[in-house]
């Protein structure tokens with residue numbers, strides 16, 4: 001198939017490179033020309049494992065290109081996936097301005113297109129958005145009617161940052177929300193070559209809600225694990241042993257039960273807040289989902305609290321922060337617990353020495369005056385305390401010898417990372 005991807009963030013670019021890897025011809029569109037140039041030069045604007053290599057391969061065999069020209073991109077393709085940001089407004093509700101702009105632009109291009117074309121919303125949008133916002137904007141701008149001049153579908157993404165390309169190429173399921181089967185068939189064809197993957201065809205609003213429900217349930221599992229972790233710590237029980245036993249129940253699964261300093265990222269916090277806001281507009285007060293967010297916010301604060309319990313005054317103390325990204329294998333710091341932790345420590349007069357294998361450039365934009373170390377050892381050297389905030393694989397190899405570089409001996413893990421056989425003395429946020 002000839003596929004257009006609108007928006008080249010981690011969802012759009014990984015989806016585009018993934019479709020190209022599956023033998024499709026992909027045209028990526030972005031309004032930022034620097035991004036377009038980088039992609040065409042084989043430099044992925046974001047870091048994701050395997051993305052750079054696959055992008056180079058696709059450029060080499062001519063199966064992908066990027067452009068700022070939407071009209072040209074639609075003219076050479078059969079369907080487009082809209083994967084532009086849907087960030088959170090201050091009140092927690094979803095920001096649809098980018099979706100609206102793209103819907104109008106696509107509609108304007110479809111006006112002069114003399115063939116059936118399918119538009120697919122892949123961005124995470126609250127239920128009702130595709131049919132109540134995107135559809136009328138395309139019909140107005142194109143002068144065409146859905147089902148006649150164009151088709152409209154919703155195909156949510158389930159990609160984890162740091163594992164996005166892998167998750168696209170190995171999905172647990174493909175959900176296609178459709179108004180009419182003709183459009184759904186075109187999207188189904190785009191996913192040819194994804195063997196043994198359940199494909200669910202459903203209504204558009206259902207597809208939108210599946211995305212929010214999946215993310216809300218995953219976030220709930222995390223906040224649940226953190227609350228159980230806090231209880232276990234008081235009772236002297238290892239929550240990771242508890243969750244190992246609980247996760248053996250096939251109805252629960254052992255995944256997403258890792259207690260720690262809370263979830264970050266551009267999805268869980270935003271998506272749960274958006275569905276809470278949407279529920280309230282619909283007249284429902286989603287207390288459980290609101291508590292998931294509240295528990296997560298409290299959990300982040302625990303790291304600094306536990307440090308201060310061990311070191312009441314942080315004035316002029318050197319604190320090593322290992323890990324800034326919200327997830328390992330990514331450079332993304334959006335909603336990372338590290339932002340709140342570094343902010344709190346610097347406000348208390350601590351001198352922070354931060355290290356992260358990938359995310360330091362992004363964190364420098366937030367905290368330019370913090371020391372950024374070349375490696376973990378440099379951050380640890382002379383430090384009075386150390387907080388581990390991201391479970392990068394390289395931190396798993398740290399040993400007592402590395403921590404001996406510290407001046408103090410306070411080591412607190414926000415993610416279960418260190419190996420007890422390598423490091424004798426450390427404390428965990430919930431263990």
Ligand code: UDX
Pocket residue numbers: 157158159160161162215218222255256257258259260261262263264265266267268326327
């Ligand atoms: C999430 C969903 O997993 C993905 O399906 C959806 O498409 C987008 O949102 P993402 O937020 O990118 O993906 O990464 P994920 O691996 O889910 O981690 C999110 C956060 O939760 C990270 O901060 C991670 O540290 C934290 N987490 C995850 C936990 O604290 N405990 C866990 O058990 C799992």
